[in-house]
Amino acid sequence: MMEALLWSSEEGQKVRCRLCAHRCLISEGKSGICNVRKNVSGKLMAMTYGKVSSIGPDPIEKKPLYHFMPGTNVLSLGSVGCNFRCDFCQNWSISQEFTTKGLRDIEPEKLPILANSYRCKSISWTYNEPTIWFEYTLDGAKMAKTAGLATSYVTNGYISEEGLREISPYLDAMNIDVKAFTDDFYKRRSKAKLQPVLDTCELANELGIHIELAYLVIPGQNDDPQELRNFAQWVRDSLSDVTPIHFSRFHPDYNYRSAGSTPMETLKLAHHTAKEEGLKFVYLGNVGHCDEENTYCPKCGKLALERLGLRLIRDTTKEGKCPDCGQDLNLIIDVP
Numbered sequence: 001m002m003e004a005l006l007w008s009s010e011e012g013q014k015v016r017c018r019l020c021a022h023r024c025l026i027s028e029g030k031s032g033i034c035n036v037r038k039n040v041s042g043k044l045m046a047m048t049y050g051k052v053s054s055i056g057p058d059p060i061e062k063k064p065l066y067h068f069m070p071g072t073n074v075l076s077l078g079s080v081g082c083n084f085r086c087d088f089c090q091n092w093s094i095s096q097e098f099t100t101k102g103l104r105d106i107e108p109e110k111l112p113i114l115a116n117s118y119r120c121k122s123i124s125w126t127y128n129e130p131t132i133w134f135e136y137t138l139d140g141a142k143m144a145k146t147a148g149l150a151t152s153y154v155t156n157g158y159i160s161e162e163g164l165r166e167i168s169p170y171l172d173a174m175n176i177d178v179k180a181f182t183d184d185f186y187k188r189r190s191k192a193k194l195q196p197v198l199d200t201c202e203l204a205n206e207l208g209i210h211i212e213l214a215y216l217v218i219p220g221q222n223d224d225p226q227e228l229r230n231f232a233q234w235v236r237d238s239l240s241d242v243t244p245i246h247f248s249r250f251h252p253d254y255n256y257r258s259a260g261s262t263p264m265e266t267l268k269l270a271h272h273t274a275k276e277e278g279l280k281f282v283y284l285g286n287v288g289h290c291d292e293e294n295t296y297c298p299k300c301g302k303l304a305l306e307r308l309g310l311r312l313i314r315d316t317t318k319e320g321k322c323p324d325c326g327q328d329l330n331l332i333i334d335v336p
Helices: 108-117 130-146 161-170 183-190 195-206 225-239 264-276
Strands: 007-009 015-017 037-040 043-046 054-059 073-078 122-125 150-155 173-177 210-217 245-249 282-285 303-308 311-315
Touching: 015 043, 043 130, 073 108, 108 122, 108 130, 122 130, 130 150, 130 161, 161 195, 173 195, 195 210, 195 225, 210 225, 210 264, 225 264, 245 264, 264 282
Parallel strands: 073 122, 122 150, 150 173, 173 210, 210 245, 245 282
Antiparallel strands: 007 015, 037 043, 054 073, 303 311
């Protein structure tokens, strides 16, 4: 463990964590909601610094990031814990009901070496919530940038403004999970709030971080047609009409098994609604092969990027633009 960043002392040996929107007030010997940031003798300690539960190469499309360095591999790694309490969590064994026993210790200096050994062009903190691993991800991102590697977060978007601003010079991309577009859903299903997530999306966009949004469509919970339309309108008006959106199919897991898998017609409705509201790059995920996982030029309709099983199988673009009409496709081909 190491002393955490972004905290302050409070009366009675309590500490205030300022890393995420929960801003937990933590008593001596206790942990925040994430269960990995602990008050030890009046100091906030990061208990999982360098402790890795999962690591390996992935196609960048698996994050999912479809417009960020397409066709490349990314070194993906995660730890344990989460600052949400989603009862439908699909990585619950490392985020909700976890143990720190058996975790692998990897120093941040070793990450670029591992990435290069797997022929990865970037490093992504994913699988569990990277925000609560902040000190390690910050050090690792600095090492990655020094080595000429790109970086990304796959996140629930609950990071505080202070945290996001601190890591932003070293963070190139984020896939942010907008779990629903009502505060009621966030309170019931995740024990969190919607607005901080929207604030993170807008700030990341303002800071020049490439963002793509994921929306897990859960039957009877966040699939109301008007809710989907409100979400699409917010993306268009508050972010950009070229922000990539990924609507993903839900399957029953963890403590929420009463809903079935998302019907394909519901996903098609979400896709159609977002396109109707003017969003240029809308995708479907967790459904096997479908045409909605491909990238088409929004101007002339040319197939630009074809994918199969979360892998890029054909790229006809020219310097990130449509090969036929030259339309910019909001692709990040490489980073400095």
